[in-house]
Amino acid sequence: MYELKTKETDESVIEFIENVDNPKKREDAYRLLDIFAEVTGYEAKMWGPSIIGFGKYHYKYKTGHEGDAPLVGYSPRKAKISLYFAPGDSERDNLLKDFGKHTTGKACVYINKLADIDVEILKSLIQRSVSFLQETYPD
Numbered sequence: 001m002y003e004l005k006t007k008e009t010d011e012s013v014i015e016f017i018e019n020v021d022n023p024k025k026r027e028d029a030y031r032l033l034d035i036f037a038e039v040t041g042y043e044a045k046m047w048g049p050s051i052i053g054f055g056k057y058h059y060k061y062k063t064g065h066e067g068d069a070p071l072v073g074y075s076p077r078k079a080k081i082s083l084y085f086a087p088g089d090s091e092r093d094n095l096l097k098d099f100g101k102h103t104t105g106k107a108c109v110y111i112n113k114l115a116d117i118d119v120e121i122l123k124s125l126i127q128r129s130v131s132f133l134q135e136t137y138p139d
Contacts, residue, residue: 006047009045009047013045016052022078032074036052040054040072047073053072053073054070056070072084081114085126089128100117100118100121102116109125
């Protein structure tokens with residue numbers, strides 16, 4: 001049976017951030033910690049070895065695959081900072097038009113640094129993602 005790699009852990013978020021090599025990226029990771037916590041109202045938790053997640057939801061696909069995932073999150077990776085939002089939210093693309101310098105994947109938005117983006121739009125993306133997932137996957 002398929003085993004999810006990204007599970008909520010008891011590892012310390014602060015310890016993880018303190019181990020980010022690049023001082024500027026570490027500073028951005030702390031700012032993101034404050035922003036995500038303020039917008040979501042959830043405490044930060046480590047998901048797997050490198051994702052800082054906020055809140056959680058249980059998903060179940062038509063294929064029968066199911067599991068838990070953070071509502072939103074981020075990871076200060078070496079190359080770029082990965083921001084995790086709900087991929088199915090139709091408003092996401094509109095918000096990203098004025099977001100600033102970024103690239104996108106299916107569920108991720110990648111940025112080099114916080115200074116490259118509009119923090120107010122980031123807050124909107126976080127809020128929309130949380131609302132979308134809570135509506136799509138109610139308890």
